[in-house]
Amino acid sequence: MSSGVELWHRVQEFLFHEARLLDERRFDEWLALYAPDAEYWVPYAWEQASPADHVSLFYETVSLLRMRVDRLERGLSPLDSPQARVNHFLTNITVDAELTARAYLLFFESRRDEQRWFAGRCTWRLREHGETFTIVAKRVDLLNADQDSGHLRFAIPF
Amino acid sequence: MSEALSNLVGRGRVHRRFYTDPAVFEEERRRIFRRVWLWLGHDSQLKRPGDFFTTRMAGERIIVARHSDGTLRAFHNRCAHRGAEVCAATAGNTRNFVCPYHAWTYRTDGSLASVPLDQGYEPEFQQRAATLALEPVARLASYRGFIFGSHSAAGKDLETFLGPQVRAAFDNFVERAPDGTVEMAGGKTIQRYRGNWKLQVENSIDLLHPRILHRSAVDAADRVDHGGGEPSIEWDIVKANGLTLREWDRLQIAALPGGHCWMGGFLTKSIDENALQARYRRILVERHGEQRAGEILAFNRHNTIVYPTLLVNSRLAQIRVLQPVSVDCTEQHGYIFRLNGAPQEMFEAAVRMVNTNNSPSSIVTSDDHEIFERIQQSIANGRQEWADWSRGGEGTSEAPMRNQHAAWAEYMAR
Numbered sequence: 001m002s003s004g005v006e007l008w009h010r011v012q013e014f015l016f017h018e019a020r021l022l023d024e025r026r027f028d029e030w031l032a033l034y035a036p037d038a039e040y041w042v043p044y045a046w047e048q049a050s051p052a053d054h055v056s057l058f059y060e061t062v063s064l065l066r067m068r069v070d071r072l073e074r075g076l077s078p079l080d081s082p083q084a085r086v087n088h089f090l091t092n093i094t095v096d097a098e099l100t101a102r103a104y105l106l107f108f109e110s111r112r113d114e115q116r117w118f119a120g121r122c123t124w125r126l127r128e129h130g131e132t133f134t135i136v137a138k139r140v141d142l143l144n145a146d147q148d149s150g151h152l153r154f155a156i157p158f
Numbered sequence: 159m160s161e162a163l164s165n166l167v168g169r170g171r172v173h174r175r176f177y178t179d180p181a182v183f184e185e186e187r188r189r190i191f192r193r194v195w196l197w198l199g200h201d202s203q204l205k206r207p208g209d210f211f212t213t214r215m216a217g218e219r220i221i222v223a224r225h226s227d228g229t230l231r232a233f234h235n236r237c238a239h240r241g242a243e244v245c246a247a248t249a250g251n252t253r254n255f256v257c258p259y260h261a262w263t264y265r266t267d268g269s270l271a272s273v274p275l276d277q278g279y280e281p282e283f284q285q286r287a288a289t290l291a292l293e294p295v296a297r298l299a300s301y302r303g304f305i306f307g308s309h310s311a312a313g314k315d316l317e318t319f320l321g322p323q324v325r326a327a328f329d330n331f332v333e334r335a336p337d338g339t340v341e342m343a344g345g346k347t348i349q350r351y352r353g354n355w356k357l358q359v360e361n362s363i364d365l366l367h368p369r370i371l372h373r374s375a376v377d378a379a380d381r382v383d384h385g386g387g388e389p390s391i392e393w394d395i396v397k398a399n400g401l402t403l404r405e406w407d408r409l410q411i412a413a414l415p416g417g418h419c420w421m422g423g424f425l426t427k428s429i430d431e432n433a434l435q436a437r438y439r440r441i442l443v444e445r446h447g448e449q450r451a452g453e454i455l456a457f458n459r460h461n462t463i464v465y466p467t468l469l470v471n472s473r474l475a476q477i478r479v480l481q482p483v484s485v486d487c488t489e490q491h492g493y494i495f496r497l498n499g500a501p502q503e504m505f506e507a508a509v510r511m512v513n514t515n516n517s518p519s520s521i522v523t524s525d526d527h528e529i530f531e532r533i534q535q536s537i538a539n540g541r542q543e544w545a546d547w548s549r550g551g552e553g554t555s556e557a558p559m560r561n562q563h564a565a566w567a568e569y570m571a572r
Contacts, residue, residue, distance in 0.1 A: 044517065045345055052506050054345045055494065058519050059510065064392055067378045071521055076374035079528045150348025150489050151518035153527060 011095040011126065014133045015103060019088035022156060027069035034062050035127065039137045042158055045146055057145060058157065065157070072155065079155050084111035086156050090122070099126040099133070105140060107158055119143045120158060163189075164567040170548030170556075172563055174537045177354040177545075183485035190466055190569045191216035192309040195319045197468045197479055198222050198232060200495070201303040202341040203249065208266055211249040214481050214491075215307055216467065220295060221245050221255065222305065225267040230300070232307050233268035233292035244292065255292070268292035302328045303340070320464065324418050327462035331472035333454045336441045336499030340475070344509045347492040347517045353530030355467065355482035358490060359562060361526055362461050362469055363421050365406040366554040368399040371529060375521045376400035388432060391507040392514040396522060398425050409553035417465030417565025419558035423458035423473055434503050441499065463558075465565050475508045478516065486534050490523075492516040 021030040034040070041051055042058040051059040060068070072080050089106040105120040125137040140158040163185055166173040175182055196215045199222055203211045210223035212235055219235040221244070237244050237257040244257045244264065254271060255264045263271045270290040276283070295307040299316035302325075306316050317325065332340055351358075361367065369376070379397040382389075389397075401409075401424055410422035442451040462470045467480040475497060481489040494512055496505045515522050537545065547563065549556040 042519070044347070051509075053343070053509065055347055055492075055509055055517060056513050057517055059513050060392075061390070063382055063384075064390070064514070067375075067382050067393065067396070068521055070381055071374045071378040074374055074377060076377065077521075077525055078371070078532070079524045148348075149483075150350040150491075152350055152352075153524040154519045155524070 008093070008095055011099075011101050011133065012093050014126070015090055015093060015101060015124070018135070019090055023087055025072070025083075025156075027073060031062060031065060031069065033133075034065070034135045034138075036062055038062055038135055040065055040157065041138070042140045042142065043145060046141070048141075057142070057151075057154065068157070077155075079153055082112060084109050084155055086110075088158070095126075099128070100124070101126055105158060109156070116152070118158070120145075122158075164571040166570075167563045167567040168544065170560065171544040171546055174543055174545060176563075176566075177356065177534065178485060178538050180485045183354075183482070185570060186482075187216070189572065190566070191482075193313060193569065194310075194466060195297075195299070195306040195308045195316050197464070197477070198298075198305045198307050200305060200340070200342045200493075201300065202339075202343075204230065206251060208251045208253060209249075210245070210252060210255075210266065212245055212247065215295070215309070217481055217483055219243065220307065221268075221292065222307075223266045223268075225265070226253075227267075229267075230298055230305065231267045232295040232298050232305075234295070236293065237262055238270065238290045238292065239273070264292050268294055301325065302332045304328055304331075319416065321415055321418060323412065323414050323420065324462055324464055324470075326457070327420065327459065327470045327472055330454065330457040330459075331470065331475070331495070334442075334472055334475070334500075335497035336445050339498045340495040341498060342493055343496045343505065344494040344512075346494075347490075347512060349490045349492070349516065349518050349520070349523060349527060350483075350487070351490075351527035351530050352487050353527070353534040354485060355480045355488040356562075356566075357530040357533060358480055358488060358526070359463060359466065360559045361530070362463055363411060363419055363558045364556075365409055365411070365421065366403070366549070367526075369401060369403050369406060371525050372396075372399040372522055374525070378521070391511050394426055395511050395515055399522065403554070407551055407553045411553055411555065411558055413558045413561035417562045418463060419465075419561060420462040421460050421558075422553075423460050425460075425473070434501060434507065438500050438504055441501070445499070463562075465562055474511060475505075476512060476516070488530075490516070 018033055040058060040060045041056060044055045044057050048054055071077055075081060087108045090103045092104040095101040101124040103122045105122050107118045109116045120140045120142040123139045124135055126133040127136050166176045198213055199211055204224040207224050207226045207228060210221055212221050214220060220232055221235045222232045225231050235243050235245055239260055239262045242257055242259045244255045261274050265271050268291045270287055296311040297308040299306055301316055375396045376399050379393055382393055409424060413419045460471060469478040475495045477493045479491050481491060483489060492512055494508050514520060547556045547559050
């Protein structure tokens with residue numbers, strides 16, 4: 001077995017693990033996957049070049065992500081009561097020698113009487129961390145990020 | 159119909175049809191949205207002849223352009239031939255707008271320049287063609303670079319419609335820029351909710367709700383450990399919602415003629431007194447002197463609401479405009495401005511503030527919109543037909559909303 005295949009397998013396991021932590025609302029464990037100075041970015045514009053000079057759907061430090069999930073865990077937000085159930089489906093996973101991983105995302109959400117789904121392209125910058133990895137940056141480009149009529153609300157991160 | 163409509167507003171209460179009846183919404187289109195001045199955009203979007211952008215005027219699709227002679231023009235984005243959308247781009251520069259269906263071609267003043275094979279038409283078409291055009295918006299006017307349109311050829315001029323206290327919000331918006339000009343930049347946000355447009359207009363000056371509804375966000379902000387560093391603007395703006403009810407009640411509010419209103423600022427000291435603000439203040443003092451700069455910065459308002467659908471915030475350099483889609487669906491469009499001459503980081507902070515506060519991922523307005531949907535779903539239940547708007551008091555008084563309702567009733571009675 002080549003090391004390339006082994007790396008690909010390890011990265012895939014790691015990304016599936018991240019997806020599962022989000023789907024199971026294990027937010028503390030999810031945030032622990034991120035480096036303290038990590039960047040989490042969901043652009044608002046297609047092929048957005050920078051989060052600095054254009055609005056984003058999410059552009060968050062770990063501290064802001066912590067605030068976001070803290071709010072969900074306290075159960076005081078009407079937005080998240082009742083809670084949404086989500087599945088993150090990841091496919092077409094690749095990883096290069098610099099530990100940049102890419103995948104297609106299908107995000108399915110069910111809440112109250114509504115079901116929604118979003119498709120996107122994810123990019124992670126990873127760092128080796130013992131047997132596993134740390135996320136240095138994650139970017140999710142939703143295919144309909146800039147849709148004309150806007151979006152209803154997002155509670156759970158992509 | 160009109161008398162019955164204005165009866166939906168009672169003394170300290172409104173009837174639930176005000177929010178739920180599709181027939182009421184259709185009348186609002188006719189009696190409110192086709193009469194008032196609606197905000198379309200900003201001069202900075204149209205710098206050169208041929209520059210254009212597309213937007214909406216209370217839901218109707220509009221093209222705004224700088225014509226080759228330098229004048230501003232606005233017209234419906236609807237081909238005079240078969241009614242197709244002529245321009246699908248959000249902005250650009252062009253000599254002509256060409257309908258993709260049969261190539262009817264319009265100049266940047268909306269007039270018809272050519273149709274293909276026009277010998278195929280009867281001779282009277284040739285005469286009529288001179289009058290065919292993209293239907294112009296009846297009136298167009300600017301205040302301090304902010305462009306407004308009205309579907310009504312008659313009525314108050316823009317400055318009278320806005321009134322001195324609303325104009326002051328736009329004045330301050332521009333004066334906060336050291337160079338005296340602002341520029342729309344940074345893209346836009348669109349938040350959609352399945353509720354009536356008036357729910358957001360009322361909520362924007364409802365100072366009793368933030369401490370209660372936004373408690374989850376405020377609590378989460380309270381627990382953030384900044385590790386000795388300077389708090390982020392995103393954190394600060396969330397945290398600011400956590401004033402006590404007493405503090406909210408002490409905030410200044412003002413109800414103005416025409417249904418307009420404003421509320422005082424409530425940002426925390428750390429937003430107003432950080433290192434970046436100090437640097438910005440020095441630039442402003444260099445330009446205007448200590449006294450004038452002090453006056454400009456002392457203009458401390460949060461929302462100024464221009465009835466019916468515009469929310470202006472000069473302190474945060476942003477504008478929000480509601481686009482009513484139907485009686486139970488509304489889009490809130492948010493825009494950011496760069497203060498020319500101010501540090502770049504001020505603009506970046508404004509962008510970050512909007513990410514957290516006014517995007518679909520907001521941890522603040524998302525709870526507002528969730529509540530609007532719950533009102534829309536439930537208000538028609540049972541036999542209680544009225545919503546209560548009778549609260550007095552100071553900052554948490556519902557007087558500004560009653561003022562909105564009175565303006566609504568006045569439009570609907572005419």
